[in-house]
Structures are given as C-alpha cells and as structure tokens.
Amino acid sequence: MYVCVCKAVSHKHIHRAVNExxxxxxxxxxxxxxxxxxxxxVxxxxRTLTEATARRAAAEQPLFSAPGLIAA
Incomplete structure (x- = not known):
C-alpha cells in the first residue's frame, strides 16, 4: 500500500530503507x-518507520543467551 502517493512510496519502500x-x-x-x-x-x-525499526531491532536480537557464553 502506498504511504506517499505524491512520490509513489509504499510500506515496502520504507521497510527496505530501514533495512538499509x-x-x-x-x-x-x-x-x-x-x-x-x-x-x-508524514x-x-x-508509524511505518517506527514499526519497521522495531522489526529490525527484534530481528537483530539473539534468540537466546546461555550463561557463561561470550558472544564474539
């Protein structure tokens, strides 16, 4: 779906920009x-920027952390 009709910017464009x-x-x-x-x-x-940023942050979080292991 388009967010900005004037410049033809969609939700996908915003999510891609955040990933970049x-x-x-x-x-x-x-x-x-x-x-x-x-x-x-605007x-x-x-709203879309906030959502995309949260998704990116969640994707970057480790799934688990075990005690005593040090991330490299």
Missing part, C-alpha cells in the same frame, strides 16, 4: 522524497 540503515523521517525523505510535496503522508510514514 534509515533511522529517521529525514533519512526517508532523503532516500525517497517522501513528505516533500503535500505532507499528508503521520503514516512515522
């Missing part, structure tokens, strides 16, 4: 142009 290192709305604007025309997309873009 975007961490802020400014990063998304620089990468995609999102929010630079009418601005109606609230939904913020």
């Amino acid at each position: 290192g975007a961490v802020s709305l400014r990063d998304l604007k620089n990468l995609t142009g999102l929010g630079t025309c009418c601005g109606k997309c 609230p939904d873009a913020r």
Whole structure:
C-alpha cells in the first residue's frame, strides 16, 4: 500500500530503507522524497518507520543467551 502517493512510496519502500540503515523521517525523505510535496503522508510514514525499526531491532536480537557464553 502506498504511504506517499505524491512520490509513489509504499510500506515496502520504507521497510527496505530501514533495512538499509534509515533511522529517521529525514533519512526517508532523503532516500525517497517522501513528505516533500503535500505532507499528508508524514503521520503514516512515522508509524511505518517506527514499526519497521522495531522489526529490525527484534530481528537483530539473539534468540537466546546461555550463561557463561561470550558472544564474539
């Protein structure tokens, strides 16, 4: 689904940008142009950015940690 119709930016684009290192709305604007025309997309873009950032952080967490093991 499109988040920014003006620049044709979808939820997938935002998730991909986060996976490539975007961490802020400014990063998304620089990468995609999102929010630079009418601005109606900004609230939904913020929600999607928060969701994508949380998913990325959860994916980077180890599944378990055993006592006495040191991560390399």
